[in-house]
Amino acid sequence: MIMRGFAASFLALSLFLPAASWAASDAExxxxxxxxxxxxDAVKAALPPTDPGVVTVLMYKYNFCSxxxxxxxxxxxxxxxxxxxxxxxxxxxxxxxxESDRLFPEEYWEMKFDIPGxxxxxxxxxxxxxxxxxQIEVVD
Ligand SMILES: [Cu+2]
Numbered sequence: 450m451i452m453r454g455f456a457a458s459f460l461a462l463s464l465f466l467p468a469a470s471w472a473a474s475d476a477e478x479x480x481x482x483x484x485x486x487x488x489x490d491a492v493k494a495a496l497p498p499t500d501p502g503v504v505t506v507l508m509y510k511y512n513f514c515s516x517x518x519x520x521x522x523x524x525x526x527x528x529x530x531x532x533x534x535x536x537x538x539x540x541x542x543x544x545x546x547x548e549s550d551r552l553f554p555e556e557y558w559e560m561k562f563d564i565p566g567x568x569x570x571x572x573x574x575x576x577x578x579x580x581x582x583x584q585i586e587v588v589d
Contacts (some may be wrong), residue, residue, distance in 0.1 A: 471582025485509035488531035513583035
């Protein structure tokens, strides 16, 4: 009886887990990124100021804001976690780079882009299930 109950719950759970990723739609992402900006306004005073020209990407609710970005060669991008509890990472996996350390709320990580090209990246813990990925285009 217990085993049957367990099997039934497992089946029920499986039915509710979508096979595809849980990536947000464009509209959901826009709302999440608007919220991320508000969070950033609340926490940025605690961060060291950026040098001029540094571009900021926010990490919030399993999204990178902006998800895709075009920057000039030589630009430094600062990835800031503005979540309240969740940690994230930045990983240029396709380029064979090491994953960044886990970034806890209000922590950041920077990378300089010296060579033009397309740089897809992802969040180590959240790219598979939550579709937390981004891309940076580096142009002259
Ligand atoms: Cu993440």
